[in-house]
Amino acid sequence: MHLSLEALSKSFGTNRVIDNVTVDFGELRSLALIGPSGGGKSTLLRIIAGLEAPDSGGFALDGQHVGADEESLRAHRLHLGVVFQAYNLFPHLTALANITLPLEKVHGIAPSAAEEIAREALRRFALADHAHKKPAELSGGQKQRVAIARAIAIKPRLLLFDEPTSALDPEMTAEVLDVIEELKNEGRDFLLVTHEMGFARHVADRVAFLAQGRIIEHGPAGELFAAPQSRECRDFLARILRH
Structure with a gap:
């Protein structure tokens, strides 16, 4: 994918969460967004996902500018x-119906075909035996795998993960991270917001450090983690990686 942001801003009330961000990430397969809580990572992901409209500025994916009007955002979301x-x-x-519902209602796929796609996605993530269980009957790791199965069932051009392991214990976190790594190894493009620094370094082509609504620095994952250029990023990684 090729992702670029142009003078992108977003506020909630008087709080400017994304502050006039301009950056061209170039060609990449996987991008991790890291930084302190409240720095703007999830908001930026939601804008790129078409779930939030920016107040000003915009972004382009693979050279195509995405409009901020609801019709453009709805068309954009269909492919993510x-x-x-x-x-x-x-x-x-x-679990099965959680996958078939968007296939039928959003993408217009016939019920029989939607069920076939959903069952294949569940098998892909070792969930076939849990197809008729409701979320309350599943573990945290299983629920997140159902969510990932739902995301890939539509054959998206881009996957976006917003802190996919923050609600999980260490064992389930490892389970979900393994799934994401498998998806990368399959050649899928994705954007990831995470506090798992070791995983970000391992799985992402590039990493962007966000703080106070700005991208302070970005670069190849190995280089940014080995030698961050900004004081803010150095201090953040020193705190996070101390333990």
């Missing part, structure tokens, strides 16, 4: 798979 930290599964639906 998003995985949230809180799973965002419908609690009253089974």
